[in-house]
Amino acid sequence: MVRGEWEATVSGTNEPSGATAPTGVIETHALSKRYGKHLAVDRLDLTVPEGSVFGFLGPNGSGKTTTIRMLMGLIEPTSGRAHVLGRPMPRATRTVLPHVGALIEGPALYGFLSGRDNLLRYDSADPAADPRTRRARADAALDRVGLTAAAGKKAKAYSLGMKQRLGLAAALLQPRKLLVLDEPTNGLDPQGMREIRTLVRELAAEGTTVFLSSHLLDEIEQVCTHAAVMTRGRLITQGPVADLAAGARGRLVVTTPDPGDAARVLKERGATDLVVTEDRVTCEPPGQDAELSDLTAALVGAGVRVRGFGLERASLEDVFVALTGEGFDVAG
Structure with missing residues (x-):
C-alpha cells in the first residue's frame, strides 16, 4: 500500500454515526475483556499521543497483556472500542498491522534456524517487504539490537535475553509508525536494559511512537514521556510522566x-x-x-x-x- 492509499484509508474509519474521531495513535473507549466470571480489563479509556514513549504500567496480572492483545487484533474485546493508527481494531487488522512492530509475550522463534534466518523468515512473510533488500534489512536489525556476532548461531542456543533481542529485531525489520513492546527487558542484564532504553529513545527521535508495557517502574520512568497505571484490570491514572509524579507528594x-x-x-x-x-x-x-x-x-x-x-x-x-x-x- 502506498502512502496516499494509507492516508485515504485512515480517513475513512467507517465509524458509527456520532462517534468522535480518534486523536491518539492508540485510543480506547470503555474497552473490556471478560473470561467467564473474570473481568480482565474493565472499561479502559486510554489515549497514547503521537510521538510519545508511552509506559503502560502495572503489576503482573493487571490486564496489560490482555489489553495489548486486543489492540493488536489477537483477541476480540467483550465490549468497548479500540483504535490503532486511527482505525478500528480488530476490524482493520490487515490495514494497521503492516505499520506496527510488536513484541508480545516473548518472541516466537524457530529454534532450528539461526538468528539471521529467523529474521529472513519473518521478513519473507511480509507482503510489503522488498525481497531484494531482505538480507540488508535483517543485518541492520541484528546490528541495532547487538546480535551481529551471534547472527549465525541457532536460536535454540540463545539465552533468554538474546531471544528477547531477536524478537525486538524482528519488530524493527521495517520502519514503523508504532512499536508495541510487552516486557521487552525480560531476561536482560543491566547493560542490556540500558541498550534497550537507548534504542527506544532513538526510535522515538526518528518519529516512531513507542508503547512500552512493563512492571519495572524505575526502568519506565527513565525513558517514557507519558504513562498509564493499571491494577486489577482498571486504569488508575494516565498522563505525562512529569505531571503524574508532580501530583504525588514526595517523602x-x-x-x-x-x-x-x-x-x-x-x-x-x-x-x-x-x-x-x-x-x-x-x-x-x-x-x-x-x-x-x-x-x-x-x-x-x-x-x-x-x-x-x-x-x-x-x-x-x-x-x-x-x-x-x-x-x-x-x-x-
Missing part, C-alpha cells in the same frame, strides 16, 4: 545527628512510615493541609539539630502507592 527527608528525637517529633506531628538511619529520617509527611515550616519549627523547638530538611521528588512508584495503597515489584 520528607530530615538530615540530623539526632535521628531518634527527630523521629519522635515527626510522629507526634502526624508523619507516618518513618525510616530512621544513623543521621537521617525519612517519612510520609502529614496530610496535605500541614505546613512543612511548622514541622521545621517543631523540630528546632524540641532541640533537634536540623542539617537538612526537604521533600524528595515523588516517583511513579509513589504515585502508584498513593493511588492504590499498594506497591508492586519495581526491581524485576
Whole structure:
C-alpha cells in the first residue's frame, strides 16, 4: 500500500454515526475483556499521543497483556472500542498491522534456524517487504539490537535475553509508525536494559511512537514521556510522566545527628512510615493541609539539630502507592 492509499484509508474509519474521531495513535473507549466470571480489563479509556514513549504500567496480572492483545487484533474485546493508527481494531487488522512492530509475550522463534534466518523468515512473510533488500534489512536489525556476532548461531542456543533481542529485531525489520513492546527487558542484564532504553529513545527521535508495557517502574520512568497505571484490570491514572509524579507528594527527608528525637517529633506531628538511619529520617509527611515550616519549627523547638530538611521528588512508584495503597515489584 502506498502512502496516499494509507492516508485515504485512515480517513475513512467507517465509524458509527456520532462517534468522535480518534486523536491518539492508540485510543480506547470503555474497552473490556471478560473470561467467564473474570473481568480482565474493565472499561479502559486510554489515549497514547503521537510521538510519545508511552509506559503502560502495572503489576503482573493487571490486564496489560490482555489489553495489548486486543489492540493488536489477537483477541476480540467483550465490549468497548479500540483504535490503532486511527482505525478500528480488530476490524482493520490487515490495514494497521503492516505499520506496527510488536513484541508480545516473548518472541516466537524457530529454534532450528539461526538468528539471521529467523529474521529472513519473518521478513519473507511480509507482503510489503522488498525481497531484494531482505538480507540488508535483517543485518541492520541484528546490528541495532547487538546480535551481529551471534547472527549465525541457532536460536535454540540463545539465552533468554538474546531471544528477547531477536524478537525486538524482528519488530524493527521495517520502519514503523508504532512499536508495541510487552516486557521487552525480560531476561536482560543491566547493560542490556540500558541498550534497550537507548534504542527506544532513538526510535522515538526518528518519529516512531513507542508503547512500552512493563512492571519495572524505575526502568519506565527513565525513558517514557507519558504513562498509564493499571491494577486489577482498571486504569488508575494516565498522563505525562512529569505531571503524574508532580501530583504525588514526595517523602520528607530530615538530615540530623539526632535521628531518634527527630523521629519522635515527626510522629507526634502526624508523619507516618518513618525510616530512621544513623543521621537521617525519612517519612510520609502529614496530610496535605500541614505546613512543612511548622514541622521545621517543631523540630528546632524540641532541640533537634536540623542539617537538612526537604521533600524528595515523588516517583511513579509513589504515585502508584498513593493511588492504590499498594506497591508492586519495581526491581524485576
